[in-house]
Amino acid sequence: MRPLLRWAGSKRQMLGPLREMLPREDSIYIEPFCGSAALFFDQRPKRAVLSDINADLINFYAACKSRPRQVFRLSGQLKRTKAEYLKIRKHSPAERSKIARAAYFYYLNRNCFNGLYRTNRQGMFNVPFSASRTGRMLSEEEFLSACAALKSARVVSCDFERLIKENLEPEAFFFLDPPYAVKHRQPFTDYNSQAFGESDLQRLLVCLKAIDDVGAKFAITYDSSVSEKFMLRKRWRQSEIIVRRNIAGFADARRNASEILTTNF
Numbered sequence: 001m002r003p004l005l006r007w008a009g010s011k012r013q014m015l016g017p018l019r020e021m022l023p024r025e026d027s028i029y030i031e032p033f034c035g036s037a038a039l040f041f042d043q044r045p046k047r048a049v050l051s052d053i054n055a056d057l058i059n060f061y062a063a064c065k066s067r068p069r070q071v072f073r074l075s076g077q078l079k080r081t082k083a084e085y086l087k088i089r090k091h092s093p094a095e096r097s098k099i100a101r102a103a104y105f106y107y108l109n110r111n112c113f114n115g116l117y118r119t120n121r122q123g124m125f126n127v128p129f130s131a132s133r134t135g136r137m138l139s140e141e142e143f144l145s146a147c148a149a150l151k152s153a154r155v156v157s158c159d160f161e162r163l164i165k166e167n168l169e170p171e172a173f174f175f176l177d178p179p180y181a182v183k184h185r186q187p188f189t190d191y192n193s194q195a196f197g198e199s200d201l202q203r204l205l206v207c208l209k210a211i212d213d214v215g216a217k218f219a220i221t222y223d224s225s226v227s228e229k230f231m232l233r234k235r236w237r238q239s240e241i242i243v244r245r246n247i248a249g250f251a252d253a254r255r256n257a258s259e260i261l262t263t264n265f
């Protein structure tokens with residue numbers, strides 16, 4: 001099943017190797033950096049928690065769970081033109097009802113440059129319209145089936161540390177796909193105005209130990225250049241996954257990059 005959204009860093013290109021590593025037993029699937037949740041939609045686990053710091057994104061999933069038809073219809077009524085896009089983009093999400101906010105979020109996601117999510121300091125979405133690098137709108141059937149898959153998930157908007165601490169139990173399986181830590185903001189690749197920094201990475205490493213200590217499982221994918229940081233315990237395993245990147249959206253920036261998958265099982 002296709003995810004509902006386009007998303008920078010989506011795991012769609014890595015689904016093959018990720019499917020192979022998933023734990024077999026009936027665990028609770030928990031994704032604290034869910035984004036478009038490509039692996040969740042591919043696997044459709046029976047019990048799940050999807051979370052992200054992006055409140056607009058989580059509002060979209062919540063609306064898709066409760067009012068999928070309304071979200072689909074409202075977004076489908078909007079014209080796919082630059083003028084319409086700019087009109088929708090300039091309204092603050094806070095001024096809209098939850099359903100309208102979700103429908104507009106979906107519309108902007110499908111029509112913006114490369115499916116990026118970026119806001120200015122005032123929290124206003126500011127990714128440009130793209131006439132060519134857009135994603136097709138899903139058919140009603142595709143959209144509604146993906147929304148139905150969300151029924152098995154609790155959706156939460158919060159920082160990863162809180163979500164992990166609140167869900168530490170032996171049956172949990174955490175799939176972690178954090179943004180790469182950056183020292184400075186990178187135009188066009190930030191997910192929101194608060195980029196993931198070195199101190200966030202350190203908090204995440206503490207969380208990995210806490211997951212392991214409680215007897216739960218985790219799998220984390222990350223930039224191969226800093227992979228050694230994740231081998232905090234000898235029995236944890238690492239493998240390389242080759243992924244085709246196109247975040248920049250320009251042909252010369254598309255290249256194969258490798259990520260390292262670290263698991264504690």
Ligand SMILES: C[S@@+](CC[C@H](N)C(=O)[O-])C[C@H]1O[C@@H](n2cnc3c(N)ncnc32)[C@H](O)[C@@H]1O
Pocket residue numbers: 007008009010011012032033034035036037038039051052053054158159160161177178179191192196200
């Ligand atoms: C690489 S993307 C995840 C992509 C996802 N695996 C997919 O298939 O689309 C990383 C996500 O982490 C979220 N994020 C960034 N900082 C966070 C934080 N401190 N806590 C929780 N989520 C965060 C971003 O909003 C973004 O959606």
